[in-house]
Every structure is written in structure tokens, then in C-alpha cells.
Amino acid sequence: METNTKNSRRKAHSNNFIPTANEYGKLPPQAVELEEDVLGAIMLEKDAYSIVSDILRPECFYKDTHVKIFTAIVDLAIKQEPIDMHTVTEQLRKNGQLDEVGGAYYITMLTAKVASAAHIEFHARIIAQKYLARELIRVSSEIQSKAFDERTDVDDLMQEAEGMLFKVSQQNVKKDVVQINPVIDEAIKRIQAAANRPEGLSGVQTGFHALDKVTSGWQRSDLIIIAARPAMGKTAFVLSMTKNMAVDYNTPVAMFSLEMSNVQLVNRLLMNVCEIEGEKIKNGQLAPYEWEQLDYRLKKLIDAPIYLDDTPSLSVFELRTKARRLVKEHNVKILLIDYLQLMNASGMNFGSREQEVSMISRSLKGLAKELDIPIIALSQLNRSVEGRAGNEGKRPQLSDLRESGAIEQDADMVCFIHRPEYYKITEDAQGNSLLGIAEIIIAKHRNGATDDVQLRFKGQYAKFMNRDDEEQDEYKGFVSKISNEDSFNQQAAPAMPDFPTPPPFLSGSGNDVPF
Numbered sequence: 001m002e003t004n005t006k007n008s009r010r011k012a013h014s015n016n017f018i019p020t021a022n023e024y025g026k027l028p029p030q031a032v033e034l035e036e037d038v039l040g041a042i043m044l045e046k047d048a049y050s051i052v053s054d055i056l057r058p059e060c061f062y063k064d065t066h067v068k069i070f071t072a073i074v075d076l077a078i079k080q081e082p083i084d085m086h087t088v089t090e091q092l093r094k095n096g097q098l099d100e101v102g103g104a105y106y107i108t109m110l111t112a113k114v115a116s117a118a119h120i121e122f123h124a125r126i127i128a129q130k131y132l133a134r135e136l137i138r139v140s141s142e143i144q145s146k147a148f149d150e151r152t153d154v155d156d157l158m159q160e161a162e163g164m165l166f167k168v169s170q171q172n173v174k175k176d177v178v179q180i181n182p183v184i185d186e187a188i189k190r191i192q193a194a195a196n197r198p199e200g201l202s203g204v205q206t207g208f209h210a211l212d213k214v215t216s217g218w219q220r221s222d223l224i225i226i227a228a229r230p231a232m233g234k235t236a237f238v239l240s241m242t243k244n245m246a247v248d249y250n251t252p253v254a255m256f257s258l259e260m261s262n263v264q265l266v267n268r269l270l271m272n273v274c275e276i277e278g279e280k281i282k283n284g285q286l287a288p289y290e291w292e293q294l295d296y297r298l299k300k301l302i303d304a305p306i307y308l309d310d311t312p313s314l315s316v317f318e319l320r321t322k323a324r325r326l327v328k329e330h331n332v333k334i335l336l337i338d339y340l341q342l343m344n345a346s347g348m349n350f351g352s353r354e355q356e357v358s359m360i361s362r363s364l365k366g367l368a369k370e371l372d373i374p375i376i377a378l379s380q381l382n383r384s385v386e387g388r389a390g391n392e393g394k395r396p397q398l399s400d401l402r403e404s405g406a407i408e409q410d411a412d413m414v415c416f417i418h419r420p421e422y423y424k425i426t427e428d429a430q431g432n433s434l435l436g437i438a439e440i441i442i443a444k445h446r447n448g449a450t451d452d453v454q455l456r457f458k459g460q461y462a463k464f465m466n467r468d469d470e471e472q473d474e475y476k477g478f479v480s481k482i483s484n485e486d487s488f489n490q491q492a493a494p495a496m497p498d499f500p501t502p503p504p505f506l507s508g509s510g511n512d513v514p515f
Contacts, residue, residue: 031062032063035127038052038120038127040113041117048120049083051124056124056128060128068100072091076088076091085108085111089107139164139165139168162317162318166316190202201216203218204245204251207249210466211455214442219447220372220373222375222447225340225376225414227401228416230380232417233438235268235338237417238338239268240463240465242306242336247304250305252307252330252332252333253305253333254323255309256309258337258343260310272462274297275458307330315343316344316363334375335376336378337375340360340407344360354406358410361410365410365412385400394423394425398443398444411446412444412446415440415442415443416440419437436457436458436459437454437456438457439453439455454467
């Protein structure tokens, strides 16, 4: 045993022995010979660079010399100059890097090694995969190092790790070009599906008929921004939609609330559905008929396909993971986020909050396309609205979107909520009453017309309704049977009626979220 060890040591020190990576350690994933082949092929054939330009970047190359050579090639491509052995050599000379890469001799040697660019795309993809493997090793090593540091906050580290992995995964998200025929087939299927629906809508119904008429429902893969100043009713609007979609049309809906807890959201839903004032919902001081009303109408919400998540300071990376599971496991058809400015992109460095919000809005649009469902994100408006006079002056504009112009650019649709009554404006220019009226202003519509839609707003119940909705409810007949008005004003707390078994989100601490 000892003799074998000595022999192996002598062999290791002999001039003819080259240790392998497996004997003394591990080499990072690399394909240096393929890098040489790709660089040589690019300089050998005219159109070779266009084949690999969307696959490779300078940092994809393992050897530093090759990084500098490919950078020179990119510089030439940007200037739309020919790419060959001589132009690359001259560009390296201009960059002051010719001697660093081994001079003109090394460039000549690269072109001499290859005969054609026949397999350049295949080789380029191998180089890109090796680069991604090295990036994963780098990220995992950095995370491991920080995890061993006892001063590191684990929650912060998890956020940072998600951000770093997200950046790596985004580099590998590429869709191949497709011929138009299968796309036409899919478009025809969607048109036929819309034609077969009695309401004739192609998207997710909101329950607001005038709005659905303009939008044809919220469309798949769209990012919709709904913005307003505080107290305009953003949350009330999406909760009214949630009730319509989930209860009336049985459409699975997921809502991510960064501002309110799950219990607060459900309380708002109870106000909306049961038409009981919020103060009474909070303090429990309900009259006997209101307990009956709560019991009767609560049945609408039980077993409704509504999924709530109240994770505070939700990151766009967490949202992406949860959204994928929701679509896969619960067939969720639409995501609601309340609200965009409370999200973050932890684990990534930005020069300003505007840049971070821009990254979040781009990620939401990318997620909507990936999952092929509409995503609605609420957004705040800046204070410039308050400084303008008159009803027209108070109407929001696209320039009022807060923190980032990228929100306007990334969104397929931007809607504003405007309630003139809030600004003590009770009549329009024609003398029509604006009391209880809310305007949904469609300011941007990438795939359709812009328009204004009027809804009714019941402030005491935080409820949006169609303007022509009749006050029809089975419970009204039930209430009419109660003739003794004095019983409505009883001071003693009534006995609780027998409620049906509550759904998971009404029991416990409000943390029973299906993720």
C-alpha cells in the first residue's frame, strides 16, 4: 500500500505526467476547443456571426483571450463592418488588446483550425450551456459562503438567492421562431371559443358589462394596470371583480395583497357580498336581521375559487414561483396584485427605485406571457392630480403614473379609477348627477379602443356595480317578512346563527394559503 502511494507520487512529479481534474480537483465547465472553432468560423464565413449572435455574449467564453476576441467581433457587428481575420486583428489593435490575445498569429491560427461554419450553432449552444453551468456554480458558491456567515440574515439571503437564480434563468429563456400556420390555428381556436360563448367575449369576464364590451374581457397574456389616487377604491374595484369572476362565473382567481391581510380582504368581501357596513363587520355590532343577512349571503363565498396570499413585501421572484403553482394546481385564470409599488426585486442591485419598478413591471409582463393569463396590478398615482382644478383637471393621465414610465410602456392596458364625488364635483357639464358614479378611464389599450366606462359605487359597502343593475336579491324577500322594526334596533348582541363550515381562509390566523 505504502509502495503504491510512493510510486504515484513519483509519477505525479515526473515531467511526462499530466494530472486529471478528477485526481486533484474539479475544473469549471468549459469547452475551449469549441470556443476556438466558433471564433474561427465567425471570421471565416460571412453570415456565421448572425447565427450565434442571439446565443452567445462575450462573457459566455471561458478563456479570457476568447472573451476579448469575441468583444472585438461584437464591436465590428455593431458598426456593421465586415468580420474577418484582418478586421478583427485591427479592432483588437484599436482596443489595445492585440498583444494580450497572442497577436495576429493567434487570430490566424483560429481561422486555420476550421474548414467551415457547418456546426457553429450546435457548438455555440454547448458554449452557452457551459457558461450557465459556471454561473450556477458561482451563484451557489456565493450563497454557500454567505450561509456560513452567522451575521447573515437568512430571509435576506433567500431573497438574494432568488434574485441571483432569476437572473441566470432569464439568460436561458429564449423562444424559437415558429412558422405562422400553428399560430393561425391557435388564433382560430380562440375566435371559435369566443363565438361559442353566449356573451361573445374572448377574455375573462369582469361582470361589468360596459367594461367587458370595450375590452372583450381581460385578455390572456396581457398586463393590465389599474391606477388611482388613494381613497378612489382600487381595492374595492378588484374585490368587486373577484366576486363577479369567482362567484358568478366560477373563474379561479388568485389575489396577492401586499397591503392588507387575508382576514381584512375577506372582511371587505363580506361587506361587498353581504352589503353590511365595514364598521359593523369590524366591531360585530350587527342587528338580528344583519346576522341573518350575513348568514344567508355568506354561502356565496364558501367554496368559491378564490386564492389569497398576503405575503408582505412580496418579491417578483416569489410571485413567479407561486403563480406557476397556482396555474398548474388550481387552474387559476387571472392574477391580481395589490399593489405594484409595494413589490420588490430583492437580490438585485438597482441605481434607483424607478429602475427597480421598471424591472418589476417588465417581469410581470413576461410572467403574463409565460403563463398565458391576464395579470392585473394596482398602482398608485402621483400627487400632480391634486394640484389641477375642475373635473377635467382631476381626471388622471398617463403621466400621473407613479415612479416609473416603464409601467406605461410595459402595460397592455392602463385603466384609471376616477370618482368626481370625492372632489366635491356632483354634476357634469351637462348637469347630470355624478353622485355615486365612478368612471373607469381606459387610457391605454394596446389591442383595442380607449373609452370611459361609468359604474355605480356604494361607498358604505366598498362595492362597484353596473349602472343598470337592479336591486334584485333573494334575501330582500326574506327581510320583508320581518315586520317588527323595533327588533332591528336591539342593543343586546343576538345569538349567532348556525353558519356552515367556513372555508380555510376564514379559520385560524389567516395564514392558510394554498401554496
